[in-house]
Amino acid sequence: MDPASRTEPSVFGEDFALDPATVGTARLDGDEVLVARDDVLRTEDFVFYADLHFTPGPRWRVTNKLYVEAYEHLSEVAYGFAEFADSRVVEDQLIVTFSEARSWGRVTLVASPSVRRTDFEHANDFNNEHFDRRDLTGPSTARDRRLLATQIDRDYTNYSEGSYTSLGMAVLADLDWDSGLNAVLGVRQERIDLRSRQPAGRTLSAAGIRAKDTEDAFSWTASLSYRARGAFMPYVTLSEQTTVIVGQGAEILPANVAGRQAVASSELVEVGVKGAFQDGRLFVQAAYFEQERTDFSAQAIATNQASRSEGYELELRWQATERLSVIAAYTHLEVVNLNTLENGGRFSFLGAGDLPDTDPTTFYGGTVGGFVTLASNPDAVRAGVPKDLAAVTALYEWSRFSVFASVADVASVYSGFSQRVKLPAYTLVNAGVQTGGRRWSLTVSGKNLTDERYFRANFPNLFGGVVVLPELPRHFQASVSWNF
Numbered sequence: 001m002d003p004a005s006r007t008e009p010s011v012f013g014e015d016f017a018l019d020p021a022t023v024g025t026a027r028l029d030g031d032e033v034l035v036a037r038d039d040v041l042r043t044e045d046f047v048f049y050a051d052l053h054f055t056p057g058p059r060w061r062v063t064n065k066l067y068v069e070a071y072e073h074l075s076e077v078a079y080g081f082a083e084f085a086d087s088r089v090v091e092d093q094l095i096v097t098f099s100e101a102r103s104w105g106r107v108t109l110v111a112s113p114s115v116r117r118t119d120f121e122h123a124n125d126f127n128n129e130h131f132d133r134r135d136l137t138g139p140s141t142a143r144d145r146r147l148l149a150t151q152i153d154r155d156y157t158n159y160s161e162g163s164y165t166s167l168g169m170a171v172l173a174d175l176d177w178d179s180g181l182n183a184v185l186g187v188r189q190e191r192i193d194l195r196s197r198q199p200a201g202r203t204l205s206a207a208g209i210r211a212k213d214t215e216d217a218f219s220w221t222a223s224l225s226y227r228a229r230g231a232f233m234p235y236v237t238l239s240e241q242t243t244v245i246v247g248q249g250a251e252i253l254p255a256n257v258a259g260r261q262a263v264a265s266s267e268l269v270e271v272g273v274k275g276a277f278q279d280g281r282l283f284v285q286a287a288y289f290e291q292e293r294t295d296f297s298a299q300a301i302a303t304n305q306a307s308r309s310e311g312y313e314l315e316l317r318w319q320a321t322e323r324l325s326v327i328a329a330y331t332h333l334e335v336v337n338l339n340t341l342e343n344g345g346r347f348s349f350l351g352a353g354d355l356p357d358t359d360p361t362t363f364y365g366g367t368v369g370g371f372v373t374l375a376s377n378p379d380a381v382r383a384g385v386p387k388d389l390a391a392v393t394a395l396y397e398w399s400r401f402s403v404f405a406s407v408a409d410v411a412s413v414y415s416g417f418s419q420r421v422k423l424p425a426y427t428l429v430n431a432g433v434q435t436g437g438r439r440w441s442l443t444v445s446g447k448n449l450t451d452e453r454y455f456r457a458n459f460p461n462l463f464g465g466v467v468v469l470p471e472l473p474r475h476f477q478a479s480v481s482w483n484f
Contacts, residue, residue: 020361028136034079036078041076051063078144078146081129082124085121086120095110095111111170112170116165117165118250119162121160123159155203157203158203159202162195162197164192165192169189170188172184184224185221185222188218191217192216196253213257221238231277239268245261264293270290271289272287285314290308309336310334323396333385340380349369349462349463350466351416354418383415404431410426415457424455427450428448439482445477451473455470
C-alpha cells in the first residue's frame with residue numbers, strides 16, 4: 001500500500017511471525033477453507049403467527065395480525081470467533097380498511113395501531129480472531145485454535161441484554177382517479193422504549209454498563225403515478241422510514257442506546273416507468289433510485305455506517321406462450337460509505353496486498369490493522385457490492401412438469417475498502433426440473449452447472465483485504481414437500 005494511504009499499522013496477537021519450517025506456497029481447492037472439526041453452528045427457531053379477519057360491512061375490513069418468534073443461536077469458530085443469541089419478539093397489529101367508490105374514482109383509507117416487544121441476550125467474542133494464522137493446507141491444530149468466550153462464559157468482546165418496545169400508529173390514503181392518476185400518502189408515528197445493559201464481569205473490560213432511552217420516530221411515504229392511455233405508467237416515490245438498528249441477535253449495545261444511535265432513518269427517492277403490452281403478457285419497468293441509510297456494525301471497533309446507494313434497474317417479464325415465461329433484469333448499483341468519506345478514511349485489517357514491501361510471514365501469526373485513507377479509494381465506494389448484475393430466467397411448463405433455467409452475469413468487484421484484492425467477474429448457470437401432484441412436489445436442481453470458480457467478499461469494510469470466501473462448485477440438490 002502507498003504509505004500515503006494509511007497510518008502506521010498496529011499488530012494484534014502474539015507470536016506474529018510464522019514458523020520458518022512451515023512457510024511455503026500452495027494452491028488451494030475450494031473446499032480448503034476456515035472450517036474445523038470443532039466448529040459449532042446451531043440454531044433453534046420457533047415461529048407462530050395468526051391472522052383474524054372480520055368484515056363488518058361492504059366498505060369495511062378489519063384484520064388482526066399476531067406474530068411470535070423465539071430463537072437460540074450458538075456459533076463457535078476455532079480460529080477465534082464465537083457468538084450466542086437468545087431473543088424473542090411478539091408483535092400485534094390491527095388493520096382497519098375503508099374503501100368506497102366515488103364519482104371520480106375510488107378512495108381507500110387504512111388505519112393501523114401496533115405494538116412490538118423484543119427481548120434479547122447476545123454476546124460475541126472476536127478479540128483473538130486471526131484469519132491468517134490457520135494453515136489451510138491441513139486441518140486445524142493447536143497453533144490456530146483459540147479458547148472461546150462461549151466455552152468459558154467470560155471474556156466476551158460484547159455482551160448485551162435488554163429489550164425494546166415500539167408503540168405505533170400508521171395511517172394511509174390511496175386515491176385512485178378514473179382519469180388514471182393515483183396518489184398514495186402514508187404516515188407512521190412511533191414511540192420506542194429502549195433498554196440495554198452489559199453485565200459486570202462478562203467482558204474483557206469487566207465493566208457493567210446500563211443505558212435506557214425513549215425516542216419518537218416518524219416515517220412517511222408518498223407516491224404519485226399516472227396510467228396513460230397508452231401502455232406506460234410513469235411514477236415517483238419519496239419516503240423516509242425510521243427503524244431500530246439492531247445486530248444479528250436482535251441486540252442493541254448499551255453504547256448505541258446511550259449515544260442515541262439505536263434508531264435511524266433511511267431516505268428513498270425512486271423515479272420510474274412501467275408498461276404492459278400484448279394484452280398484459282409483456283411487462284417492462286425501468287427505475288432510477290437514490291437511498292441513504294444506516295447499517296448496524298457488529299464490530300465494536302467500527303461505528304454504525306451511513307451509506308448512500310444510487311443506481312438504476314431494468315426488468316422485463318414476458319409470457320411468451322402458455323407454457324413458456326421469461327424474466328430478464330439488469331441492475332447498476334454504487335454504494336458509498338458516507339462516514340468514511342466524511343472522516344477521510346476508515347479502520348481496516350490489512351492483508352499482504354496492503355503491505356507489499358513487508359514479508360507477510362512476519363505478521364501472518366497475528367492480525368494487522370490500521371487507518372486506511374481515501375488515497376486508494378477517493379470516492380469511498382463500498383467494497384464487495386458488484387456495480388453491474390444481469391440475469392435471465394426461463395420457465396417451461398407442460399403437464400405435471402416444469403423445467404427452469406437461469407443465467408446470471410456478475411461484474412468484478414474489489415473485496416476490501418483499500419481496493420488491493422479484486423474478485424473476478426463470473427457467470428453462473430443454474431437449472432432444474434419440478435414435478436408433483438395435488439399434495440406433493442419434487443424438485444431436482446443443478447447449481448453452477450459450468451463449474452465456475454468464483455468468490456465473494458467477507459465483511460468487506462473490515463476484513464476485505466484479508467480473506468475472501470470461495471463459492472460452491474457444480475453441485476446438485478433435491479427436495480420433496482408434502483402438503484397436509
